[in-house]
Amino acid sequence: MTFTKVVLTLLLFTVCLSPSCAGRGNRLESWETTNKSFRVRITAYDERGVYLHGTYYVFESARAGSDAWREFMTLRHDDRPEIPKDQVRFVNDNVGYVFMGWMFAVTTDGGNTWSIWDATRDVPDWQWSKYGVIRDVRLELDGSGKMVLEPVDDANRKVPEFRTNDFGRHWRAD
Amino acid sequence: MEIAQSQADRYLARAQLGAAGLSASQIADGDVRWGHNFFPSLASFPQKTYDPRVDFRDYAEQLSRNNSITDCLKLAQLIYKAGQVFGGKNPFEYSGRDIIHGLMAGLTEYSQVNLGGPEPSHRDYRVGVFRNDPHFGGSFGASGFRAGFVDPSNQVRHFVGYLGAGYGIGATLANQGLYSQEGTNNPNVPDVGLGLVATDLGSRFSGNYKQLAQDVWHRVCGQSSNLNLP
Numbered sequence: 318m319t320f321t322k323v324v325l326t327l328l329l330f331t332v333c334l335s336p337s338c339a340g341r342g343n344r345l346e347s348w349e350t351t352n353k354s355f356r357v358r359i360t361a362y363d364e365r366g367v368y369l370h371g372t373y374y375v376f377e378s379a380r381a382g383s384d385a386w387r388e389f390m391t392l393r394h395d396d397r398p399e400i401p402k403d404q405v406r407f408v409n410d411n412v413g414y415v416f417m418g419w420m421f422a423v424t425t426d427g428g429n430t431w432s433i434w435d436a437t438r439d440v441p442d443w444q445w446s447k448y449g450v451i452r453d454v455r456l457e458l459d460g461s462g463k464m465v466l467e468p469v470d471d472a473n474r475k476v477p478e479f480r481t482n483d484f485g486r487h488w489r490a491d
Numbered sequence: 492m493e494i495a496q497s498q499a500d501r502y503l504a505r506a507q508l509g510a511a512g513l514s515a516s517q518i519a520d521g522d523v524r525w526g527h528n529f530f531p532s533l534a535s536f537p538q539k540t541y542d543p544r545v546d547f548r549d550y551a552e553q554l555s556r557n558n559s560i561t562d563c564l565k566l567a568q569l570i571y572k573a574g575q576v577f578g579g580k581n582p583f584e585y586s587g588r589d590i591i592h593g594l595m596a597g598l599t600e601y602s603q604v605n606l607g608g609p610e611p612s613h614r615d616y617r618v619g620v621f622r623n624d625p626h627f628g629g630s631f632g633a634s635g636f637r638a639g640f641v642d643p644s645n646q647v648r649h650f651v652g653y654l655g656a657g658y659g660i661g662a663t664l665a666n667q668g669l670y671s672q673e674g675t676n677n678p679n680v681p682d683v684g685l686g687l688v689a690t691d692l693g694s695r696f697s698g699n700y701k702q703l704a705q706d707v708w709h710r711v712c713g714q715s716s717n718l719n720l721p
Binding site: 339367368369370394395396397398399418419444445446449450469470471472 | 599600604609621622630632633634635636638639641642643644645648649652656668672681682
């Protein structure tokens with residue numbers, strides 16, 4: 318019995334924590350909203366196969382009145398922040414956007430396609446100690462918009478803002 | 492009977508030291524010094540009901556809601572507090588195991604890690620781990636940590652988790668788990684760099700919590716001065 322537990326622990330610490338073993342575990346909670354054209358759903362899943370559990374946030378969309386959900390973005394967080402219900406926004410019937418942490422997604426065709434912006438991937442010199450997480454995003458009907466960041470290490474540190482002219486498909490540091 | 496009295500004395504001493512660790516006014520003022528009111532009135536500490544887990548939890552929850560000091564300083568203070576309430580009754584009777592277990596149980600989803608596997612912590616005694624826990628508090632973040640250890644998550648939990656892993660199963664094995672969990676062994680990744688310091692400190696911890704608090708202050712918070720500890 319003890320030998321088995323030792324082997325299991327070794328597996329947990331050396332093998333089972335590999336990306337192939339880790340992944341989505343139990344569904345924790347779900348929340349959705351809609352406009353006239355499309356629905357957006359966010360589901361939080363526990364992370365399995367890791368020592369310190371994180372949380373997966375799966376973002377999906379479907380046409381209004383349909384249950385044909387399609388996943389368009391997944392964010393894995395080390396902790397378990399609340400589902401960001403106030404960070405799913407509709408500009409009009411076809412344009413909507415979501416943001417959480419360091420990721421942003423926008424659709425301009427009623428949820429059929431989404432453009433994903435991941436700050437850690439899409440900002441060339443990304444460092445947490447230079448930038449931060451997304452605090453707010455504002456998009457206008459003409460496609461212009463502004464993204465405000467929030468530092469994670471020093472609330473008084475000044476962080477760059479980002480601007481877009483194409484509904485958030487591309488952002489540039491201001 | 493002697494044993495029972497000794498245990499009572501031990502709890503009482505912990506209560507005194509715990510209360511002296513950081514008063515509410517010190518927290519509110521952001522004062523990092525200790526030593527004021529070091530032996531407060533005994534009447535305020537009922538011997539029979541003192542529970543070090545509650546003492547540590549309440550302290551951690553109070554700290555988690557304090558926005559006037561950084562999360563890294565909170566980490567150092569929590570280590571000091573854990574030493575006071577879970578350690579030995581005098582500086583010559585440090586109990587590294589109890590301190591690590593107390594830290595983990597209060598700040599992570601585990602109470603210990605050993606070759607028998609991680610043991611889950613109790614939701615009533617941990618702070619900042621799961622939002623639906625009764626004492627989640629204000630949680631912790633990454634403020635005050637060295638720039639290379641910053642990411643948008645609870646780095647107090649991350650540090651303590653790997654401190655306990657290093658203590659329980661050694662740095663080599665704990666580091667393998669760290670690399671696997673993070674998908675890289677690149678120390679420039681904040682969680683990896685922080686985890687490596689944590690497993691190193693954990694693997695060498697023998698109960699000297701004052702030294703551990705100073706080591707965290709220097710190596711994790713990046714401070715060159717010493718914390719002013721009693």
